[in-house]
Amino acid sequence: MTTHRTLGVLAVAGVAALVLAGCVAKRDVAATGALAVTSTDSACEVSDSSATSGTLSFDVSNRGDQISEFYLLAEDGLRIVGEAENIAPGASRTLTVVAQPGEYFTLCKPGMVGEGVGKAGFSVAGDRVEATGDDAEQNQQAVDLYAAFVKDQVEQLLPAVETFVTAYESGDDDAAKTQFPNVRAYYERIEPIAESLGDLDPRIDFREVDAVADGLDWTGFHRIEKDLWVPAEDALNADGASAWQDWAPSTPQERAAFGDQLIADVQELYDYVHSADFQTALESQGAAGLSNGAIALLDEVATGKISGEEDWWSGSDLWDFAANVEGSKMAFSLVQPFAESKGDEGGALVEQIDSGYADLEAALAVHGSLADGFVDYNELTDADKRELTDLINALAEPLSQLTVTVLG
Amino acid sequence: MSPDPGGVSRRGLLGLAIGAGAAGLAIGAGAGATAGVAVGRARAETAAAVHPFFGGHQSGITTPVQDRLHFASFDMMARTDRDDLVSLLQDWTYAAARMTQGLDVSVSGAVGGSPEAPPDDTGEALGLPASSLTITFGFGPTLFELDGVDRYGIAAQRPSTLEQLPAFVGDDLDPNASGGDLCIQACADDPQVAVHAIRNLSRIAFGRARLRWSQLGFGRTSRTTTAQQTPRNLFGFKDGTRNILSDDTAALDEHVWVAASDTPAWMAGGSYLVARKIAMLIETWDRVRLSEQNDIIGRTKGEGAPLSGGDEYTEPDFAAADTTGAPVIPVDSHVRLAHPDANEGTRMLRRGYNFVDGNNDLGRLDAGLFFLSYQRDPGQFIRVQRSLSTDVMSEYIRHVRSGLWAIPPGAAPGSYVGAGLLS
Numbered sequence: 137m138t139t140h141r142t143l144g145v146l147a148v149a150g151v152a153a154l155v156l157a158g159c160v161a162k163r164d165v166a167a168t169g170a171l172a173v174t175s176t177d178s179a180c181e182v183s184d185s186s187a188t189s190g191t192l193s194f195d196v197s198n199r200g201d202q203i204s205e206f207y208l209l210a211e212d213g214l215r216i217v218g219e220a221e222n223i224a225p226g227a228s229r230t231l232t233v234v235a236q237p238g239e240y241f242t243l244c245k246p247g248m249v250g251e252g253v254g255k256a257g258f259s260v261a262g263d264r265v266e267a268t269g270d271d272a273e274q275n276q277q278a279v280d281l282y283a284a285f286v287k288d289q290v291e292q293l294l295p296a297v298e299t300f301v302t303a304y305e306s307g308d309d310d311a312a313k314t315q316f317p318n319v320r321a322y323y324e325r326i327e328p329i330a331e332s333l334g335d336l337d338p339r340i341d342f343r344e345v346d347a348v349a350d351g352l353d354w355t356g357f358h359r360i361e362k363d364l365w366v367p368a369e370d371a372l373n374a375d376g377a378s379a380w381q382d383w384a385p386s387t388p389q390e391r392a393a394f395g396d397q398l399i400a401d402v403q404e405l406y407d408y409v410h411s412a413d414f415q416t417a418l419e420s421q422g423a424a425g426l427s428n429g430a431i432a433l434l435d436e437v438a439t440g441k442i443s444g445e446e447d448w449w450s451g452s453d454l455w456d457f458a459a460n461v462e463g464s465k466m467a468f469s470l471v472q473p474f475a476e477s478k479g480d481e482g483g484a485l486v487e488q489i490d491s492g493y494a495d496l497e498a499a500l501a502v503h504g505s506l507a508d509g510f511v512d513y514n515e516l517t518d519a520d521k522r523e524l525t526d527l528i529n530a531l532a533e534p535l536s537q538l539t540v541t542v543l544g
Numbered sequence: 545m546s547p548d549p550g551g552v553s554r555r556g557l558l559g560l561a562i563g564a565g566a567a568g569l570a571i572g573a574g575a576g577a578t579a580g581v582a583v584g585r586a587r588a589e590t591a592a593a594v595h596p597f598f599g600g601h602q603s604g605i606t607t608p609v610q611d612r613l614h615f616a617s618f619d620m621m622a623r624t625d626r627d628d629l630v631s632l633l634q635d636w637t638y639a640a641a642r643m644t645q646g647l648d649v650s651v652s653g654a655v656g657g658s659p660e661a662p663p664d665d666t667g668e669a670l671g672l673p674a675s676s677l678t679i680t681f682g683f684g685p686t687l688f689e690l691d692g693v694d695r696y697g698i699a700a701q702r703p704s705t706l707e708q709l710p711a712f713v714g715d716d717l718d719p720n721a722s723g724g725d726l727c728i729q730a731c732a733d734d735p736q737v738a739v740h741a742i743r744n745l746s747r748i749a750f751g752r753a754r755l756r757w758s759q760l761g762f763g764r765t766s767r768t769t770t771a772q773q774t775p776r777n778l779f780g781f782k783d784g785t786r787n788i789l790s791d792d793t794a795a796l797d798e799h800v801w802v803a804a805s806d807t808p809a810w811m812a813g814g815s816y817l818v819a820r821k822i823a824m825l826i827e828t829w830d831r832v833r834l835s836e837q838n839d840i841i842g843r844t845k846g847e848g849a850p851l852s853g854g855d856e857y858t859e860p861d862f863a864a865a866d867t868t869g870a871p872v873i874p875v876d877s878h879v880r881l882a883h884p885d886a887n888e889g890t891r892m893l894r895r896g897y898n899f900v901d902g903n904n905d906l907g908r909l910d911a912g913l914f915f916l917s918y919q920r921d922p923g924q925f926i927r928v929q930r931s932l933s934t935d936v937m938s939e940y941i942r943h944v945r946s947g948l949w950a951i952p953p954g955a956a957p958g959s960y961v962g963a964g965l966l967s
Contacts, residue, residue, distance in 0.1 A: 424660065492751065495623065526621060530751030540661030 170195045170230065173242070175204040175223065180244030180254025187235065189262035194231040194242075198223040202247040207288070208233055208258065209241040215466055219284045222248075235260045249291045271474070278470040279418045282426050283409075285466055286326045290406050293322035297402045301395035304360055307388070313364050317447075317455035320357060321506055324456045325463035328432045330405055332417070339401045343445065344383075345375045355397050358447075363391065365449035374448050423474050426467045427539040433464035434535060438528050442521060444513045454503055454510035457524075461500070465493050468535070474542040482541050485534055492531030499527050593733070594674045597641040599954040600813050601801065602961065604678030605893065605918050606790035608769045610731040613761030613897040613914065614738040615819060616746065617724030617947060618753040620687065626696045629687075630966050632752045636681065636728075636745055637960035646674030649744045666747070669740035677732040679741055681961045682817050682949030687725040701808050701965055705922045706950050709818070713933040716942045721757040727817070727949045729916065731895075735762065757945065759821060761897025761914045768895060774848060774856065777913055778824055778898050779940075781841050782848035785856055786883075788893040799891045800918050802953075810964035813953030815918045818925045821899070821945035824912040829940045840936050842877030850879065878937045882928055890927045892917040912941065922948055 170193035172183040177200040196206040203224055208217040208231065217240060218233035237260050245252040296319045303311040323330065323341065330337045338347070340356045347354035363386045367379035386394060408414055418425060440446045441457040468489060475482040503520070504510030595603045620629065639649045648654055654667035688694070688702035708723070730741040739760070746755050765777045766784025770791070774782040788795045797803065804812040829837075838844055842851055842860065850860035851873045862880055864872040873880050884891050895918070900911040917925055925948075932938065955961045 488751070526754040529754075530621065533747065533750040536662045540658045543660050544658070 173197065173206055173244070174199055175206060175244040175246060175254075176200045177202065177246050178253055180206070180242060180252070180256070182242045182256065182258065185257060186259040186261065189235055189237045189260050189265055192233050192235045192260075194220070194233075195228060196220050196223055196231060196244075197228045198225055198246075200246045201225055205245040205248055205252075206231055207241075207243045207245065207252065207284075208235075209243060209255075211239045211241075213241055213255075214462060215469060216281055216284045216288060218281075219288075221284075234265055236264055237262055245288075245291065250295045251292055274473060275422050276419075278423050278426060278474070279415075281470055282429075282467060283415055283418055286329055286409050286414075289322045289326045289463075290402070290409050293319070294399075294402055294406050296322060297399055301399055304364070305388075305391050305395045307391075309364050312360075313450070316357075316361065316364065316450055317452035317509075318506070320452070321455055321459035323357075324436075324459035325466070327436055327460065327463070328429045329409065329414075331432075333405070333408060336401060336405060336408075340398065340405070343448065344373060348375075348382075355394055356401070357398070358449075359386075359394055360391075360398070361447065361449050363394075367449060374445050423471050423542050424539050427471045427542055430464045430467035430471070430538065431532065431535050433460045433467070434528060434532050436460045437464075438525070438532065442525055442528065444516075447513065451512035451514050452510070453513040454500070454516075455506060458500055458506050458510070461493070461496060462506075464535075468493070468538070471538060471542055475538060478541055478544055485537055485541055488534040489531065489538065492527070492534060496524070496527040496531055499523055593676050594645060595676060595678050597644045597679070597955075598957045602680045602814075602951060602954045603644070604680035604729055604731055605800070605815060605895070605951070606768055606796065607676075607678050607731070608772060608790070609764040609767060609895045610676045610678070610733050610738075611762065611764055612732050612735040612738045613916075614730045614735075614742040614758065615761065615914065615916075616728050616730075616742045616758040617684075617756045617819075618726040618728070618746075618749060619756045620695070620725045620753050621751065624695075624752055626698075626966070628752045629696050630960075632749060633681070633962045633966070634960045635748050637955055639745060639748055640679040640681075640741070640961075643669075643741050643744070644674060644677045644679055646672075646677075649748075666740065666743055668743075669737050672734055672737055675732040675734040675737040677730065677737050677741060679745075680729040680731075680817075680951060682727040682729075682951045683962065683965070684723055684725050684727065684947065684949050686723060690725075696966075698965060701810060703808055703811055703816075703950055706816070706948065709922070709946055709948050710926060712929050712943065714938045714941075714943060715946070716944055717946050718944055721821075721944075722946045724756040724947060724949075726753060727819070727947065729817070735760070759819075759899060759914050759945075760901075761899050763898040765896045765898055765913060766894040768893065777896075778826060778900075778911055779829055779837070779841070781837075781843065781845055782856065783896070783913075784894055785843075785848055788891055795891065796893070799920055799924065800893045802920055806920070811950060811952065815920065815951045816922045816925075817949045817951050818915070818917045818919070818922065819945070819947045819949075820915040820943050822913045822915055823910070823942045823944050825940045825942070826909045826911050832940075839874050839877060840940075842873045842879030851877075874936075876934050876936045878932070878935050881931050881935050887928050887931050890924045892919045892924055892928065894918075918951065 171187065173194050173196040174181045175196060175198045182194070194206060194208070196204075198204045203222060205223065206220045206229075208219070209215065210217055217235070218231050220229045220231040223229045240258040240260065241255050242258045243252040243255045296315070300312055300315045300319045303309075303315065327337070327341075330340060338350065338352055338356075341358065342350070342352065342354065342356060343358050344354055344362070362379075362383065366385055369380065371379040373379050373381075421428070437457050437460045441453045441460065444451075444453050446456055447453045472486055475486050503516070595607050597603060642649060648656075648665040648670075650664035652664055654663045654665040654670050657663050683706075685702070685706050685708060687696065687698070688706070689699045694700075728742060728745055730738045730745075732738040732741070742758065749755075764775050766787045767774055768787060768790050770789055774785050777783040788799060790796075800815055802811040802814045802816075806812065832840070834845060838851060843849060844851065848856040850858060852858075852861035852864040860873055860879060860883065862871065862873055862883070862885065866872055880886060894916065896913050896915040898911070899914050900909060902910055904910050919925055952962050952964060955963060
């Protein structure tokens, strides 16, 4: 059976990064004039680096030794336009997408973890493709794309955590400190997913004061953070208590335990997002779930990050901040066509949210980037924090209307 | 499924209301006109507790002074343009016109909208009457020109006297908590109603204007009608005995309302508002003996009568001297220096409030007077404040925040506050 899906057109003038459209082929498609992709352990060769807009098929052959995946990514390298999963060694699958004009990346992910290999630019020229398909199809596509995004982030998180933990456990603190904020970014982009899993987020991401208040053994990123940025003898914790009260730098044995625990917890997250339960949970919420997720991530920023409480010892709150915003924008971009299909009111709302993201991103960019690093949170002035807070308010208010617009 | 008519989003609704012109904004003709759509809150209220929003002057100036205040100053956000300013004033007008009538901020309000959306109205005033709520809007000098930039194309229409107030002796101003592009004075008999108004107007402003600073006040410190008793400030003295009253139209026209013959023309029917947060050194004052307190003020603490004799409403006799020839009302007393006789007849309409913002790190009350005065020209305030430079009361007070705003005339139904400047 052939499943052919199209997703609404959603580029908005002036927001080039949002040239994103596509679909996920759940089943192989008989391709005509398809592009050939060859995935090996170290390369990802695509027969052509450009195409004309419209329905595109990528015939992906896995010539490597591991199960592989193929991605078509949007211009920002983050958003997934389409993916072909679980391609066994020697097998072939076809990814079919409806591609709008714009710049993209192609990427293979042998072994299904890590950043992938053979990332290459891919251009689509031609005219815009108008939207077709009903709400149910669009809804399924949005959910599928979001699931793919979450899986991709966790697939990158897992090996990054392993490398980070190796450095931490072996006492290479400099390397671990350098990696810390970047490893967390994969997690922060999808934080609401982990938070929906009861005790997983507390184990991975609880701050010391929260663990104490909850009577939990304190583990996870922030436990390790305090070992890496050892507080001065007179330093105070976020709640004003002495930083050294009921705390001491971890012994090598304790480091091994904390490190292994973090890997195990992230593995649990990996297993969950690759399970049918996860797919079912996302599908049951539909587009509204994505919309609410976009809001939840911004609330994370507004409550935890802007106050500088999250990364108390490393001062890397702005990395978390930026990753939360990216995750929020990703979820929004998938819901955007639904909002736009609701007439002028929906279009105006999308325009407002778009400019809200643009303003917030511009203000954040003054302080650095995820690629090049941010300034220490403690270097922000009150005026800087105030500006970011105002811009979060300006974005969050229209964003809070997104769900009802999508459902309306 | 078609959306419930009550679930129309606030922004959508506001757009419609403005687009519909007079029909969409035909609120404020009086409480009776809105009774049909009012739910809950409007039922119990008496006519006296509802002040019309629309009219020749903005309400909240000569309106009988309510007991509670929430004052807020806003700055326009970066990258906003003239359309943003106009739409903000239209949305604020729409919401204010509803709230002052005891209604929710929009038709769907706090509980009538979609369960999938945050309510248009924040809801803490549900079930409360209008409580005499008035909402008064003002324009600061920086709205017209900021660092030499005419952001909204209105610099040419800036009143020549609308500029930063000059420095006064004893000022200890916090520049970040002074001034502002826009201000809103919300007064009500119920603090929850006043706070509800500012909270919802701040929310409507997100993305266009940002809250710069705000102040809660309680216990009016002046009266604007003969029916009102003269209240007391936190020094324990009656304040506002000689205030301009709402029925004294001649004094209002001379001292408070901008006249049609004044410039610029769009300000006719408006006024100028000075807001000063004046911290009182309460603990120090409370250790001053009574006779000295009386001398500092120039009136008696009990009756509020001038030290020259009589009762509260007796004219002070500044020429009166004691047996040694010294003035009975000291030359550096507050009443003498603030009196029109010492200021070439200058008068202002005051409607200040007491405030207590908790305490400071030294365990002293963070308290004082939030001074609000309305005048036809900012020069009136400047004249009196300069006169007070030798006021012995200055030893017990600090001016910590300050702002000056042009208060445009009231809006006509179907229009919005500031339309005369921006249309």
